[in-house]
Amino acid sequence: MRPLGAELEQELLKVRGSYCYKHEDKQVQLYCHDCNENICVLCFAVKHRQHQTVEIPEVAEKLRSKIDGDDNLVLSGMNAVRQRSDKAKDDLEKFLSQVETAEKIVVEAGEATKRLVDRQVNECLLELQSIKTESTKQAKIVRDQLQLALVVMESFHTYSRELLDKGRPNDVTRAAVELHKRATELMNNDVTSVQYRPPHVTFLPADVTQVKCLRLIGNVAVATEKQSGIQIIVFYRAVLIRCMIILHEYLVM
Numbered sequence: 001m002r003p004l005g006a007e008l009e010q011e012l013l014k015v016r017g018s019y020c021y022k023h024e025d026k027q028v029q030l031y032c033h034d035c036n037e038n039i040c041v042l043c044f045a046v047k048h049r050q051h052q053t054v055e056i057p058e059v060a061e062k063l064r065s066k067i068d069g070d071d072n073l074v075l076s077g078m079n080a081v082r083q084r085s086d087k088a089k090d091d092l093e094k095f096l097s098q099v100e101t102a103e104k105i106v107v108e109a110g111e112a113t114k115r116l117v118d119r120q121v122n123e124c125l126l127e128l129q130s131i132k133t134e135s136t137k138q139a140k141i142v143r144d145q146l147q148l149a150l151v152v153m154e155s156f157h158t159y160s161r162e163l164l165d166k167g168r169p170n171d172v173t174r175a176a177v178e179l180h181k182r183a184t185e186l187m188n189n190d191v192t193s194v195q196y197r198p199p200h201v202t203f204l205p206a207d208v209t210q211v212k213c214l215r216l217i218g219n220v221a222v223a224t225e226k227q228s229g230i231q232i233i234v235f236y237r238a239v240l241i242r243c244m245i246i247l248h249e250y251l252v253m
Helices: 006-017 041-046 056-166 169-188 208-213 237-251
Strands: 030-032 037-039 053-055 220-223 232-235
Touching: 030 041, 030 056, 053 056, 056 169
Parallel strands: none
Antiparallel strands: 030 037, 030 053, 220 232
């Protein structure tokens, strides 16, 4: 589909291009190399007599060759730009893939470090629980012994006071020797020597400044374009493994 009058407009443009823009009734026949323009005979006679002029069809063939050469150069430049654009696209895709891989490894390293720390936390908590259980057990044994001794001594005290306060003389004489022996046994059995000495428990946390210096999950290394031709991010697995070993050795100390 073309708008009405389009063909006529194109023809008029061609016609206009064949006529001199200074002398509209004259057709251009010559090309002035000094002014780089098409001119008519009248223009030549008035202004371009001393200039180098050639008939348009003759110079057109030479200019066609020059235009074709320039176009080939531009086409070659287009191919170079297109190749560079494609390479930039490929390099970007490789770069993004490397970054994505590094991100995954960072997360994996972080999770591994967390699991290691969690295991150490659980070990410390289990150790504390064991210490607490054993110490509580010892405390109960000592307390039971003391409570038993206290019950026996209270029973002796109650009976002795009852005898002294309400007993008849013959009751006192009959029980005095046995009570004395019992009192001697109670006093010789010094239950106060049984003592509960709980252990002194503390926790010494790792030196955070030292742990920070370990770079627990590794390091991100960036190579510049001068070094590799493209900016890349490389995550060193060897560094990660070494850091994990150092962290494990540090935490189990």
